[in-house]
């Protein structure tokens with residue numbers, strides 16, 4: 348598996364990958380992703396296996412931490428370690444910037460506590476009614 352930085356031309360592919368998330372049309376539309384890449388607000392990376400796109404994530408940085416997400420792996424490529432490799436890759440990006448913390452919002456409905464915890468992330472907060480009536484976890488890892 349290799350990882351490739353996404354460009355504005357990848358926006359339709361990224362929209363498609365993130366379409367499994369909650370109300371993607373509000374959060375991860377092609378237009379929004381293209382704008383985030385263009386403005387440098389967020390970076391996106393695609394995971395490729397034999398030149399086929401199997402997953403992707405977004406990441407943004409401030410002075411003290413890296414904010415991870417969204418993350419999605421194509422259904423047929425799950426449970427093979429792709430998501431964990433993308434987490435490790437994102438952690439390396441944060442370390443490379445001298446940051447000692449990476450974190451993400453994760454809606455309760457995603458039910459991915461095991462995935463983050465098995466990769467050394469800890470549940471930091473549980474926020475009720477975070478957005479659109481949805482509860483949300485904050486998972487984080489000290490780097």
Ligand SMILES: CC(C)(COP(=O)(O)OP(=O)(O)OC[C@H]1O[C@@H](n2cnc3c(N)ncnc32)[C@H](O)[C@@H]1OP(=O)(O)O)[C@@H](O)C(=O)NCCC(=O)NCCS
Pocket residue numbers: 367368416417418419420421424425426427428429430431432451452453454457459461462463465
């Ligand atoms: C969450 C998600 C990104 C995980 O991606 P993934 O590629 O399946 O992740 P991994 O393969 O690294 O790990 C998933 C599970 O497969 C298991 N696994 C990893 N490699 C495996 C292998 N070779 N054989 C069997 N199981 C394996 C892991 O132990 C892990 O188990 P766990 O969930 O109980 O911890 C993916 O399920 C997804 O895209 N979900 C929909 C979108 C979503 O919820 N995104 C999260 C937003 S916060």
